[in-house]
Amino acid sequence: MNLPVLILAGGASRRMGRDKAGIVLDGMTLAARAAERLSGIADPLLLSAGAKTLKIDGAIPLLDRIGGFQGPLAGIHAGLSWLSEQNHPASHLLSVAVDTPFFPDALAAKLAAGPPAADEIVLAASAGRQHPVFALWPCALKPALEAFLLKPDSRRVMDFIAAHPHRSVAFAQIETPLGPIDPFFNINTDEDLATAVRFAPHFSLL
Numbered sequence: 001m002n003l004p005v006l007i008l009a010g011g012a013s014r015r016m017g018r019d020k021a022g023i024v025l026d027g028m029t030l031a032a033r034a035a036e037r038l039s040g041i042a043d044p045l046l047l048s049a050g051a052k053t054l055k056i057d058g059a060i061p062l063l064d065r066i067g068g069f070q071g072p073l074a075g076i077h078a079g080l081s082w083l084s085e086q087n088h089p090a091s092h093l094l095s096v097a098v099d100t101p102f103f104p105d106a107l108a109a110k111l112a113a114g115p116p117a118a119d120e121i122v123l124a125a126s127a128g129r130q131h132p133v134f135a136l137w138p139c140a141l142k143p144a145l146e147a148f149l150l151k152p153d154s155r156r157v158m159d160f161i162a163a164h165p166h167r168s169v170a171f172a173q174i175e176t177p178l179g180p181i182d183p184f185f186n187i188n189t190d191e192d193l194a195t196a197v198r199f200a201p202h203f204s205l206l
Contacts, residue, residue, distance in 0.1 A: 005044075066146070111135070
């Protein structure tokens with residue numbers, strides 16, 4: 001399966017205190033790790049860095065089209081805008097967060113199973129929680145997303161999702177020699193990073 005994929009790497013990283021995309025885990029930056037894992041399915045691979053300058057080999061960097069730091073929805077809007085300008089034939093864009101190093105290998109295949117309707121958002125879930133930054137976004141929703149972001153205080157991802165057809169797909173915990181870990185475990189603090197460092201070497205064994 002090949003589809004457009006967007007790595008979301010434009011977060012402010014306030015709790016971490018440094019840019020998470022450049023954090024090294026098991027010998028690779030989180031950004032490079034995500035790009036490598038997605039290289040087999042991404043056509044093309046896009047990189048949203050917000051207003052920052054960030055480059056990854058094989059990825060097309062995108063800046064936010066809407067100013068005032070609007071969070072991940074601004075990155076998704078930039079990705080959908082780029083696809084529209086390129087007349088890309090895909091119906092959906094897959095988004096992935098850069099700070100989530102153990103996302104499932106079958107992420108794209110499971111979200112796209114069905115397949116989704118042209119206007120349907122499909123988001124990942126695990127352990128009873130939804131993960132809207134791991135989702136398939138309909139290219140047809142670009143105008144609606146732009147209008148949403150241009151309204152005052154319109155930044156909440158779930159608010160936008162709730163206003164449009166959507167469904168979630170559940171993913172199970174990943175079993176490792178150290179025990180189970182949520183596939184959408186994300187790194188927000190140095191303590192989280194220490195946990196990721198412990199688990200990362202075991203993923204090559206799965």
